[in-house]
Amino acid sequence: MQDERRLAVLRAIVEDYVATQEPVGSKALVERHGLGVSPATVRNDMAALEEEGLITQPHTSAGRIPTDKGYRLFVDRLTTIKPMTPAERRAIATILDGAVDLDDVVQRSVRLLAQLTHQVAIVQYPTLSRSTVRHIELVALAPARLLVVLILSSGRVEQRLVDLAVPMEDEGVAALRGRLSAVLSGRTVAEATTALELLEEAPGDGGVQTVVAETLVDAMSDHRSSERVAVGGAANLARFGDSFELAVRPLLEALEEHVVLLKLLGEAQSGGLVTVRIGHEGPYQEFASTSVVSTGYGPADEAVGNLGVVGPTRMDYPGTMASVRAVARYVSRILDEA
Amino acid sequence: MQDERRLAVLRAIVEDYVATQEPVGSKALVERHGLGVSPATVRNDMAALEEEGLITQPHTSAGRIPTDKGYRLFVDRLTTIKPMTPAERRAIATILDGAVDLDDVVQRSVRLLAQLTHQVAIVQYPTLSRSTVRHIELVALAPARLLVVLILSSGRVEQRLVDLAVPMEDEGVAALRGRLSAVLSGRTVAEATTALELLEEAPGDGGVQTVVAETLVDAMSDHRSSERVAVGGAANLARFGDSFELAVRPLLEALEEHVVLLKLLGEAQSGGLVTVRIGHEGPYQEFASTSVVSTGYGPADEAVGNLGVVGPTRMDYPGTMASVRAVARYVSRILDEA
DNA sequence: CTTGGCACTCCGGGCTGGTGAGTGCCAGCC
DNA sequence: GGCTGGCACTCACCAGCCCGGAGTGCCAAG
Numbered sequence: 001m002q003d004e005r006r007l008a009v010l011r012a013i014v015e016d017y018v019a020t021q022e023p024v025g026s027k028a029l030v031e032r033h034g035l036g037v038s039p040a041t042v043r044n045d046m047a048a049l050e051e052e053g054l055i056t057q058p059h060t061s062a063g064r065i066p067t068d069k070g071y072r073l074f075v076d077r078l079t080t081i082k083p084m085t086p087a088e089r090r091a092i093a094t095i096l097d098g099a100v101d102l103d104d105v106v107q108r109s110v111r112l113l114a115q116l117t118h119q120v121a122i123v124q125y126p127t128l129s130r131s132t133v134r135h136i137e138l139v140a141l142a143p144a145r146l147l148v149v150l151i152l153s154s155g156r157v158e159q160r161l162v163d164l165a166v167p168m169e170d171e172g173v174a175a176l177r178g179r180l181s182a183v184l185s186g187r188t189v190a191e192a193t194t195a196l197e198l199l200e201e202a203p204g205d206g207g208v209q210t211v212v213a214e215t216l217v218d219a220m221s222d223h224r225s226s227e228r229v230a231v232g233g234a235a236n237l238a239r240f241g242d243s244f245e246l247a248v249r250p251l252l253e254a255l256e257e258h259v260v261l262l263k264l265l266g267e268a269q270s271g272g273l274v275t276v277r278i279g280h281e282g283p284y285q286e287f288a289s290t291s292v293v294s295t296g297y298g299p300a301d302e303a304v305g306n307l308g309v310v311g312p313t314r315m316d317y318p319g320t321m322a323s324v325r326a327v328a329r330y331v332s333r334i335l336d337e338a
Numbered sequence: 339m340q341d342e343r344r345l346a347v348l349r350a351i352v353e354d355y356v357a358t359q360e361p362v363g364s365k366a367l368v369e370r371h372g373l374g375v376s377p378a379t380v381r382n383d384m385a386a387l388e389e390e391g392l393i394t395q396p397h398t399s400a401g402r403i404p405t406d407k408g409y410r411l412f413v414d415r416l417t418t419i420k421p422m423t424p425a426e427r428r429a430i431a432t433i434l435d436g437a438v439d440l441d442d443v444v445q446r447s448v449r450l451l452a453q454l455t456h457q458v459a460i461v462q463y464p465t466l467s468r469s470t471v472r473h474i475e476l477v478a479l480a481p482a483r484l485l486v487v488l489i490l491s492s493g494r495v496e497q498r499l500v501d502l503a504v505p506m507e508d509e510g511v512a513a514l515r516g517r518l519s520a521v522l523s524g525r526t527v528a529e530a531t532t533a534l535e536l537l538e539e540a541p542g543d544g545g546v547q548t549v550v551a552e553t554l555v556d557a558m559s560d561h562r563s564s565e566r567v568a569v570g571g572a573a574n575l576a577r578f579g580d581s582f583e584l585a586v587r588p589l590l591e592a593l594e595e596h597v598v599l600l601k602l603l604g605e606a607q608s609g610g611l612v613t614v615r616i617g618h619e620g621p622y623q624e625f626a627s628t629s630v631v632s633t634g635y636g637p638a639d640e641a642v643g644n645l646g647v648v649g650p651t652r653m654d655y656p657g658t659m660a661s662v663r664a665v666a667r668y669v670s671r672i673l674d675e676a
Numbered sequence: 677c678t679t680g681g682c683a684c685t686c687c688g689g690g691c692t693g694g695t696g697a698g699t700g701c702c703a704g705c706c
Numbered sequence: 707g708g709c710t711g712g713c714a715c716t717c718a719c720c721a722g723c724c725c726g727g728a729g730t731g732c733c734a735a736g
Binding site for chain 4: 037038039040041044059060061062
């Protein structure tokens with residue numbers, strides 16, 4: 001079957017090009033990979049592959065490089081995700097198990113992912129929308145000043161200061177805390193928000209209830225809508241090698257635009273599936289020469305956030321996919337335990 | 339006085355080189371600046387300036403560029419900090435006044451500074467060491483689980499979860515809170531830390547006091563020693579123009595090493611003084627072609643943190659210094675009000 | 677001390693020719 | 707029908723070369 005051989009040639013081209021970063025020619029190909037045919041045969045195959053739009057030559061009579069379509073086929077059909085070595089697994093486990101709180105988990109994940117893949121890593125903070133209210137605390141710091149603490153099942157703690165128009169008795173604070181706790185405890189953030197909006201309307205103790213409810217709604221919506229991300233491994237941008245202006249610059253600018261990054265990460269994929277967005281497949285044409293490898297994470301198959309890396313289309317897909325998947329799994333496990 | 343003219347020539351060279359980024363020759367100099375002498379005269383002056391090590395030529399028979407020493411003299415004696423325009427002042431005020439909490443102030447400052455200077459901005463989070471303990475709260479989330487909340491005068495709120503070996507009565511929690519509050523309230527973080535270390539020793543209620551004290555010490559030391567910084571405007575690295583490998587890469591790598599950034603910012607300068615560290619004057623020789631413009635900020639002349647920008651030695655010092663100073667002042671004012 | 681003149685240096689761009697990697701095609705072979 | 711060796715062809719890349727231009731240093735005169 002010369003059809004199979006052609007795919008083998010495509011795979012060899014992708015692997016070589018990723019490794020050397022140079023167009024790969026027919027002769028080098030047969031030497032490096034053990035396909036038992038002559039260069040001339042490979043040339044014919046290459047012509048066919050080019051016909052199908054899977055590879056291309058940067059200029060006449062140079063070697064071939066894969067097109068986005070070529071990478072796509074490679075990722076979909078020609079590769080299996082490399083398993084992580086035991087040593088790598090241990091390293092991941094040790095680093096992530098040392099985290100002290102949720103933010104620390106996110107920050108460690110970003111660093112880890114950047115190190116493992118030698119690329120720019122992006123980790124989305126877990127969304128609150130699916131987490132539930134575990135506890136609410138009101139603390140009177142001063143007669144007319146309240147500290148509102150909101151603890152969610154995801155482990156996130158939000159706190160806000162509220163200045164009151166009128167001073168408030170300790171019993172009043174306790175009563176309000178009791179009321180809020182009764183209404184909100186165990187509810188999801190979405191449910192809690194609607195419940196609070198009702199409370200806001202109700203006339204209460206001199207407007208205190210209203211302002212506290214507003215604050216809580218604000219605290220909940222804040223980190224749900226303007227979802228935050230952590231970025232790491234910007235130094236790996238240097239790996240783009242050529243085309244500073246073309247590829248590195250737009251990325252550098254995007255790194256501080258968290259909205260753009262979130263869009264790059266894309267929709268959450270649950271169930272351990274890793275999404276690969278190659279070059280122009282993405283939402284921005286500025287990133288025509290970058291690929292995004294991402295996946296969702298979260299306890300028990302329920303995605304509460306995404307993480308992934310972005311790098312040149314010419315990247316080591318099997319290895320990168322493996323790292324992304326492995327880190328997502330460990331993060332999920334940690335969230336499960338917490 | 340030809341001595342004065344020589345300094346004028348130096349100033350002109352610095353200004354032209356900063357603007358054009360190209361070595362500046364004698365002819366262009368007399369044309370662009372109105373020094374009423376001939377190119378030949380300027381050449382003599384240039385030779386003298388070169389003799390003193392203030393300027394140099396990249397290669398024989400090219401224009402001159404300032405040396406680090408030349409920039410130093412320029413900054414020290416030849417320039418006054420450009421005042422900000424009213425429009426700029428208003429912009430700064432509007433942006434910073436919109437901040438909702440301490441972290442937001444820091445993040446907005448970084449963005450602002452990066453925008454104003456078109457360079458990489460660094461803002462250190464306020465240190466805790468000078469702030470005092472305003473309030474301590476213990477909340478029993480579960481029989482054997484405590485939430486510890488620590489509120490500091492700087493406005494920072496730290497919270498930790500503590501798992502207890504044995505369950506604890508509500509009265510015990512209240513008593514412990516009272517004891518801690520009595521010992522710590524109003525103390526500086528440093529004082530509080532030593533006080534807590536004594537408490538740790540004392541045998542208490544089944545080790546609860548010990549573990550809570552440890553947690554508090556940890557929370558206080560955490561953000562004091564590993565002081566955090568915010569970074570912004572990484573995209574402005576592109577402004578380095580040439581010498582990607584030489585200048586941009588080390589910086590790109592340093593941007594995630596917060597320790598390095600802190601060292602770059604240097605010692606806090608209070609009293610509105612702006613520090614300029616030019617090229618090799620800094621602590622790292624990798625950054626021989628970058629300068630750091632920084633200053634301290636904090637309420638009432640008491641520096642609680644630094645902020646600044648880092649950019650190529652060839653930068654607009656007067657403008658940059660003005661921006662850094664202006665932002666530091668506004669941030670200080672906000673901290674004063676809070 | 678300043679100025680105009682002059683010879684000198686050297687970077688940078690454009691042109692040229694040689695080299696090598698790689699291709700496409702064709703005719704022969706299994 | 708598919709594979710192979712051979713061969714002519716095409717470019718990118720590099721080194722060498724030349725040349726113009728910007729800029730300098732020096733000198734002698736004002």
